[in-house]
Amino acid sequence: MNPQKIAVLGPGSWGTALSQVLNDNGHEVRIWGNNSEQMSEINEHHTNKRYFKDVVLDEKIKAFENLEEALTDVDAVLFVVPTKVTRLVAQQVAQVLKNKVHLLHASKGLEQGTHARISSILEEEIPASYRGEVVVVSGPSHAEETIVRDITLISAASKDHAEAKYAQNLFSNDYFRLYTNTDVVGVETAGALKNIIAVGAGALHGLGFGDNAKAAIITRGLTEITRLGVALGAEPLTYSGLSGVGDLIVTGTSIHSRNWRAGDALGRGEKLEEIERNMGMVIEGVSTTKAAYELAQQLKIEMPITETIYRVLYENVDAKTAILELMRREAREENEFNQL
Template identity: 90%
Template sequence: MKPQKIAVLGPGSWGTALSQVLNDNGHEVRIWGNNPEQITEINEQHTNQRYFKEVILDKKIKAFTNLSEAIDGVDAILFVVPTKVTRLVAKQLAEVLKHKVHILHASKGLEQGTHARISSILEEEIPAEYRGEIVVVSGPSHAEETIVRDITLISAASKNHDEAKYAQNIFSNDYFRLYTNTDVVGVETAGALKNIIAVGAGALHGLGFGDNAKAAIITRGLTEITRLGVAMGAEPLTYSGLSGVGDLIVTGTSVHSRNWRAGDALGRGEKLEDVERNMGMIIEGVSTTKAAYELAQQLNIDMPITETIYKVLYEGLDAKVGILDIMRRETRAENEFTN
């Protein structure tokens, strides 16, 4: 493949890390963001100190605050913005986009209120004549490790296999490898819902529980994720792959995960508003918990772990009481498709 011109919308940790991957592969990378100081820093200092204290970016990576300039003549546009602003940014893009491009996203969440997946938002807001089928780039990945070129394997999912192959080709190299997938619903829901379980896993750690509890919430959490995803139209096997169990493991066990760190702080008794303020970054698992809880109620899907985390986050339930409530649920066979 010849070098591509690619606009990365979102200069956060993951957007920056993916920009470096694309730059390493010889592509022309343009980062867009709305913080002038951050954009100036990337262009002049070639750093993004808010997220990476000791990383120097290649001088060829350019940053923009003007969206029209950032996307001028590009072959592809990669969304890496928080879920809550995805629709707004997509609307802004639709106003200035004048040619057909590949549209990809690497964010993980469900929209508040509508419970929409991110690819659905992009399909709604970006006219079909200016894009192909959306590509979801998702899987077990910490920006802190990708930025130092640690080995990372993730998925590229699209309803159009050629679009997924495009993503695979522009990203894959000696340390970053993509596998194609056509189950967009599965890959997106796995990436979004695992953040809920990561908050719960962190809370267990903060409360002082050990590896047994960690294994329990990850495995039973995967059951819940699969149950809701399948009800939304996903393929069950997807949740056994990179975007499912792989992403759940990396997010639910690591201090790199802001969702795990948030849960850990909550387990140690900190207030949610303090945790969010001290984190300084979006904790997708908090808002996704609300969306998933509402969606489960709407679809009549049993999700006791998600329901408990929702009550802890939004109704003030004591986490220890919530754990006891789950442990005292009616016993049942493991292979029942319910908790």
């Protein structure tokens, strides 16, 4: 692939790590953010110490605070901003974009209120005349490992296979490999909903439960993620792939996962407000739990693990009490897809 000009919107941990991957592949990378101090740090010191204390970025990676400048003559735009601001940033992009671009995103969540997936938001706010079909870049990946060039395999999903192939060629190298997929709904719902289960897995650890419980919540969590995703139009097989079970394993078992760490703190008795304040980063699983719970209620989909985590997060139910109530549910057949 010829070198591309890419605007990466969002200077967080994942946006920074993906910027480095793209730079390693010889592309011109422009990171955009609205924090002047952070943008200056990237340009002057080639660091982003809020997220990576010991990493020095290539000096060719440039940071921009002005969105219009960042988007000038780019070939591709990659959204890596929190779900709650995706619509606002997309509206701003639509106002200043001058040429048609490849449009990608690497965020994971559901919008509050609308329950919309990220690609749906981007499709609604950025006219089709300025973009190709949206590509979802998602899978088992910790920014802390990608930034040190550890081996990472994820998915690139788009309704247009050519766009997914573009993303595959854009990112793939010796340590970072993408597989194409056309199931956008499946890849996006898997990426969003696994954060809920990761909060629950962390809570089990914080409460002192062991590997048996961890295996149980990941396995049964995947069942209800699949149940909701299929109801929304996803392919069941997607949840057995990188963006499904792969992402659920890495997020639900690792201290690198902010969702797992948030759950762990809840299990140890910390208050949600305190956890969010101390984390210093968006905990997507918290807001996604609310969106998924409401969506499940609306669609009459049974998601008892999600409902339990919702009660802990939003109804102040004690975590241990909630888990014991979940365990006392009526016994089920394991392969009864519509039940847990």
